[in-house]
Amino acid sequence: MVAALLKVGRPPRDQVVFVCDTTELAVAAADLVKLIFGQNNLTSELCALLLPSNQFQHVARSNQKPDRYPERLSAPCKGKIKQAYGFAYARAKDKLAAAGVKDPLELDQRARDAGRLAESNTVAKFLGNVPVDHFVEVTLAAFFQIAQAVQPITVCLNENTSDSYSGANFKKGTQQIDAAQAMAFVRQRRDPDQPLFTDLDRTRRQQAFIVSLLRQLQDGGTLSSPSKLRALLDIAKQNTAISKDLDPLAFAQRASGLFDQGASLYTLPVKDFGTDDAGESINIVDTDEIRGIVRRLLGTGDGGATATTTPPPTTTGIPAAAGVVLDVVNGSGKNGLAAQVQEALAPRGFTRGATSTGTLRDATTLSYGVGAESAATALAAQLGLTATPSSAVEEQTVRLTLGADTTSGPIANLLADQTDPTTTVTKTPTPTTSTTPPAPVSATAPGANAPAATDLSQMDTGGVPCVR
Template sequence: MAVTGYGWVQLHSLTGGLRTSDALAGEAGSAHGDANILIMGLDSRLDENGNPLPQSIYNALHAGDEQDGGYNSNVLMLLHVPGDGSRATAMSIPRDDYADLVGCPDGVCKGKIKQAYGFAFDQKAKQLYAQGVTDKVQREQQAREAGRKAEIDTVRQFLGGVPVDHFVEVTLVAFFQIAQVVQPITVCVAEDTQDNYSGANFHKGQQQINAEQAVAFVRQRRDYVHPALNFTDLDRARRQQAFIISLAYQLKQGGAFTNPANLRQIMDVAKQNTALDAQLDLLSFARQASNLTGGNVTFVTLPIDHFGKDPKGEDVNFVDTAQIHSIVAQLIGAPQTSTSAQPPSAAKTAAVSITDTTSRDGLTAQTQQFLTGQGFTVSSVGSDTRHLSTTTIFYGSGARDTADALATALGGRITATASTQLAAGHIQLVLGRDFRLPASGGNGDTGGRAGAKPTSSQQTTPAAPADNSDAGLNGISGGGIPCVK
């Protein structure tokens, strides 16, 4: 009884004081023990009660003051954790994707997906003021609750109606405060890069950064010193993914998930400027996160079709909604239609991910271009540092026909092997040193192809990204320190 009592006291002190939300109350959850967790990074320079932050924090953030930012969800990432323990997937949604805003908050029915929160917040705040609610903290919390619900509903619809089981809301200052606890953090960039707007100044290769540099690392989307790098918002999404992977790896290596003192420090910071749904068991989630830090998660960015302007003249990302729905359904392991009585072309319905272990420049983009031309759906591409010699096809349950069709399309020399580590309907093509594309699609010539990626000064030109690396589709696996632009 004494041990149980002590454990309860420690549990209560660790999680007590966390700000919880009922924005998901009454929602139907995922089936089969799966969990979809929406991570929202709020672009606010205020604390949880709507008050300005200390000037020292504004100086460190290098992001303006309380007059800047707002209530946009500048980071949107859906983490899908399969109930069977197989590989998890984190899907980044570019913040400027043009979407239908559920409920038309503030009378706006279409806009950037990040804006659903801010419009709903503003609408609710004005309603409360009109109703005579004078308590500033009460107005702030009720308005934020409306913002959360609108953003969650909009994301759910944008992704094709997938359930959202839990959410975590993190403000910019909360990110900074957590980074302060765990600093220094090891990150890696592919080239020297500098940006006065975000304060970024990084050299090529691995380096240890402090909390202030961490904010700059995840916010950078410009480099006028090295314009050839051609940064866009999609690169910022990739930076965010890489930082999460690096941070998780470092926490795992340092034993933070099993060290109560370290976990307490992180939780104490999380109580200040974060919010989460009332049904999320944070300690259970921490145990899940510990498993994911071993590399059992892949990060991808959902594709855009082209850059352009909306009717108000704002720069937005236009997307193929049907393509988004199809990719998301495949990534979260949605059941695939049986192919036993279908024509041969229907055997290509499972999702194919490509993992390159060769370090050959452009190979993943060439392979995806070839497979797409053959009628396959490529859900993600990525790399692995193991430098394997033999190319292999792995497939999850229900994907045998597609795996066989894939092997045939690639020349019939690759063995397809069943894997319990892959979700149903998923296929992984692991490229080894022996891999060669068939002659009809292996030259990698994309010259003259329509849809070149816009430069930083040309992002309003309606054009499709040139290849997967430009679109941000290359999957990044956890379990190490990824190197990114």
């Protein structure tokens, strides 16, 4: 599941959202032989990072387009959220191989791009259609490399703990650990002497480690020194993947300043533990409760709603769309889809243009004529596409050509979220029910007050957090 939300400062409603994941990857290092690593090197942990957009206007590289990955899951499926990556990866790899792609490295990279897109879309949908601006993937190899560069790292535990699976063996209290111990610290998910130790405690361990690591880097001057920060990023760059439009150095410099203003890390609650049809362990969540928590953290209201007949608000409007015509061509093979998509995009601010049926195609495209670049680029970012200039499109016009891939992804989500066009949603107070977002408990509380798996927990970034 998406276990963690990290919210920096007190951001306004307009925010930049990152999806970040850590992946299991074997590390070829002599001093790590005794550590146990997963071999599937796919998604292990997921988080969403919420940052104020007014502080992150200059962290994107202006000379590159954002990543847009054509492969998507062909249809909704049921499973663990993190499995979206693996499902899309396998499907894309088979499809690319069938299309004649033979180079193993190209096959793997393009299939991973498909997995990253599917993971981002899945997280966005799960959290209540929160737009995702960037994707960051960090392998445990990169994690280890960074830990090596800055060791020893100061951490704190509320109890003695040990675990033969991860190699964890730590005493109660504040202590310094090396890189190998750091891997055990963030990977421990069980303790024979603490039967209530769960995956959620591992998530809080990882949060505490990140806080301690950032504090150490900041106190040592690394985060304020471009040369030191660049050297640290260079160490791990071979084992990370980020959106091509994101400048990691500019992002790290800006983010370090925001941590001084205060940040909170939240661990989302689960309702129960169980197994799926394949016998795999799963965490069972209340989706409505999760989305209520996210809405509250994003400052978008309490989620209560009643239908009225007032005109719908243009909450997803694109300022640059004013005066720009939107034409929609249906190449998906599904009757009436062009009109449905144009109706769904009406609140963006475009002038309705023509809807038509085109030749069948696999991939959706977005092109634009002279004068429509800004509007086209903004719409493309919302739909997970790349905006392409075209002399075949009239001035001040954007042309959206739908393909068979609209059965999933942002456009499918857009249509699924449409309500009766004669009604809109008006906020009303939410009654106290099982889906009312719970108040967070302290992630660092010890003993009987330690957070349970069913608790929403909050960790602040002052000092060295002490966790279970």
